Amino acid sequence: MEHPGPQRRTDEERRRTGGRSVEPDGWGIVTAYEDAFGAWAEVPAETRDALVRAMGGDPAEDRPPQVDAVLVVRVGETVSVPGAVELRLEDGTQRTLEGSVPDDVPTGYHDLVVEGRDTPRRLIVSPGRCHLPDDLVGWGWSVQLYAARSAGSWGIGDFADLRHLASWSADLGASTMLINPLDAVTPVAPRETSPYYPTSRRFLDPIYLRLDEVPGASDLEGFDRLADDGRALTDDRPIDRDRVMAAKLEVLERLWREGDGCGDEDEFLRFAQQRGEALAVFATFCALAEHHGTGWRQWPAEHRHPANEAVGTFSREHADRVRFHCWLQWLCDEQLRSAGAPLALLGDLPIGADPDGADAWAWQDVLATGVSVGAPPDELGPQGQNWTLPAFVPWKLEAARYEPFIDIVRAALRHVGGLRIDHVLGLFRMFWIPPEGTAADGAYVKMPTDDLFDILALESQRAGAFVVGEDLGTVPEGVREELDDRDVLRYQVWWFEQDPLEDWSEKALASVSTHDLPTVAGVWSGDDARMQAALGHEPDEEWHATLRERIVEATGVPADASAAEAVVALHRHLASAPNQLVLAQLDDAVAAPHRPNVPGTDRTARPENWALPLPVRLEDLPEHPTVQAVNTAMSHGRSQAAGRTPRD
Incomplete structure (x- = not known):
């Protein structure tokens, strides 16, 4: 069976913030939330019951069985645990306890022996905040590796191409x-x-x-x-x-x-x-x-x-x-x-995995039966979106001692200096679509946010890698404050930001676009709109026109400039942002008119999705005039930004 892959969020959804909701019920199901139209969406009882059954629960019960398999604390905390008699540290050390966890337990994954329990309770001691170097201010490229082909590639960009890209980027001053x-x-x-x-x-x-x-x-x-x-x-x-x-x-x-x-x-x-x-x-x-x-x-x-x-x-x-x-x-x-040796690669962690795949097979006992995650109906997607990705059952994830989440994060941090988490909102809540239902029948389910962020912080510190949370979309209240408190950089995309550049967040990564949004050349030339029309989509001509006007206003580039001139001017402008990191897409640097992926299409509708090579071979990038100009603009702008007052 051919899978279209997850349906990416619409342009309109990416521009929105807000999303109030009521407190979840005992199963973690949010029974009412603010929809994309500013109205309260009530979750039908039938949806709630279907989701409880998908969790393996009984809809007649108020909540799942008590798990208590894991205790997550911050380093330096003293926590009362009645019946706790022994602590087995992950280094093999054993300590006698008297009903509490002392404040000098090191960070890590330990076992807590409690009277009356057949198995130890996992004790996770977290630093609370992710690794975030004080000298992180810099810039880098955003690369679709498969597209970055060289004379030595066998049809697709590979690990050797990545090493050459990393070495070249480091020589240019990228971080x-x-x-x-x-x-x-x-x-x-x-x-x-x-x-x-x-x-x-x-x-x-x-x-x-x-x-x-x-x-x-x-x-x-x-x-x-x-x-x-x-x-x-x-x-x-x-x-x-x-x-x-x-x-x-x-x-x-x-x-x-x-x-x-x-x-x-x-x-x-x-x-x-x-x-x-x-x-x-x-x-x-x-x-x-x-x-x-x-x-x-x-x-x-x-x-x-x-x-x-x-x-x-x-x-x-x-x-x-x-x-x-x-x-x-x-x-x-x-x-x-x-x-990854030449510079700190920034890895990318997808929000989920194929329900027919290896992880879903291995962890089927921790997943909600028949449930798919997605997004609720909105202005441009009145039927909602089904990303056809499975969902972890929160209480079963805890019963599994959070091993699946730990394994995923730890693996994603191997050999990289940073990690971008796609749709970081999924660590707060996930929109579940019930079996045999549509997105219009779905509901949000609360995730164990504090525990997941504490684990993320522990793994980030151990790997010495910073974390970026892609927070584009309908952002619930308190999310960005939580990211800031956890030293997780948020995401700012010039296409969507309306604030003056000087007011952008220092604790964020900035870019012009993303992999499933128009490139600068695509907007400037109108090629992106024509491509959408050819696919049978209704292009947002008004938005594209507004973007062109904003580019002219922000950079001073004339309206009849070439696409390459617009690319360079916009990146020169963006490079002066106060953000700790600024990225330039290689697709933009070579003035590519087509985006890597078009949301809402599959390989049948658009075979080019995730399959468009860069129009410039890897070995020719250093001499490409637009690439050189973008590099100069980014290096100069970031040097100025590095001289600003460091973060608190």
């Missing part, structure tokens, strides 16, 4: 580079194209491997011919991921069969041990998907749950293929580590 999610997809054709619809948010997509740098690959007989064929795929437009992956798998599978071992055996084993059971379960899923096809709910019943005995039997019978998928993950991890 970071935002990259699209590089997460794994289910290894069957047709391959998912949206980076925001992965099979797992914990593992990487082998399509990004540079085969020339895989140990032993270049020694294979006929490798030069295969490499020539692979590099010829770089002429494809749009990018054909199925052809690319087939070409790379031919080499990788031959190397696995014919090569002398799997590279550094000791390093591979250390990686496998470090990633543990999660890697084994993921690799088993990949082997099962190759065997049965996508859609694990349609697999034979004995293979639909990872705990089933038959799954263990399958894994043993196909041990070589399972190990092959583990090996691919090790190769990816090593190449990403190398790519």
Whole structure:
């Protein structure tokens, strides 16, 4: 089955703030909220009952069973825990307690032994705030890696291209580079194209491997011919991921069969041990998907749950293929580590994962049955939006000791210096669409916000990585204050901000646009509106005209200037913002007229979604005149910004 991927939020929704709601009920369901039209939307009893059943609960009950599996505290706090007799620190140290957690417990994940409980209670001690360097002020590129192809690419931008981009950017004075999610997809054709619809948010997509740098690959007989064929795929437009992956798998599978071992055996084993059971379960899923096809709910019943005995039997019978998928993950991890050495990469964490994918299969007991997350009806989407992503049940997530969330965040922070969280509002509340329902039937469900942010802060501090929360959309009251208190940078997009630049937030990341919004050249030339019209959409001509007027007014560029001149002028203007970070999209820097993704379309309606290569090869970027001019504008503006008074 072909999935369109999550439907991205509409332009109008991105411009809104507000969104008051009543307190959630005992199940965390918000029974009334302010809709996009400023009116109160009442959640029908039928919706509430359907969502409770999807949680595995009884609608006749007021609340779920009490869990108490986790206690989350801030470092330095003393907390009373009746019956607490022993604390087992994660370093192996044991301490005797007398009914309370003392204030000198270090940050980390510990076990709390409580009288009358069969199993210890998890104690999470958090620093409360995320890592945020005082000298973060700087700039960087925003890059769709798949689009950044070079002469050495096999049809798609890869980890080696990322390393070259990072090194080049660091030489220019950039401090970071935002990259699209590089997460794994289910290894069957047709391959998912949206980076925001992965099979797992914990593992990487082998399509990004540079085969020339895989140990032993270049020694294979006929490798030069295969490499020539692979590099010829770089002429494809749009990018054909199925052809690319087939070409790379031919080499990788031959190397696995014919090569002398799997590279550094000791390093591979250390990686496998470090990633543990999660890697084994993921690799088993990949082997099962190759065997049965996508859609694990349609697999034979004995293979639909990872705990089933038959799954263990399958894994043993196909041990070589399972190990092959583990090996691919090790190769990816090593190449990403190398790519992130020149500067602090800014990773991107999607809001969810494919309901037919590996994470949903592994964590099905913690997910709401049949529920999909999305957005309620609004002005431009009167039917609402269904992103076809599964939802964690809050109380089941706690019962799982928050392991799924910890695993996701920890994996996303590997080998990066920062992390952008897509739709950070999902840490506050998620809009659930009930089984067999539509977005018009949905309701918000409250998430355990304090606990999730405390975990995020702990993992951020341990990784030494800053965090950016994409807070575009209908923003509930108190969200931005919470982000600020947690040292999470918020997001400011010039297309939507109406305040003068000098009034923008220092504690935020600034950019002109995003991956699913028009590029500067697309707005300036009118190409974006014409593209939307050709797709059967009604382009927002009035908004585009307003944006062109704003560019002229803010920069002084004449209305008859070229698109490249408008791009440079706008980035020169944006670079002087007080924000700690300012990003320039490479799509804008090369004056590309088309955005990477058009919301509300799939690969059938628009095959170019997530598949448009940059019109300039990677090796030609340094000499591209518009790229040079944008770099000069950004470097000069950020140097001035760095001289401002540092944040409190």
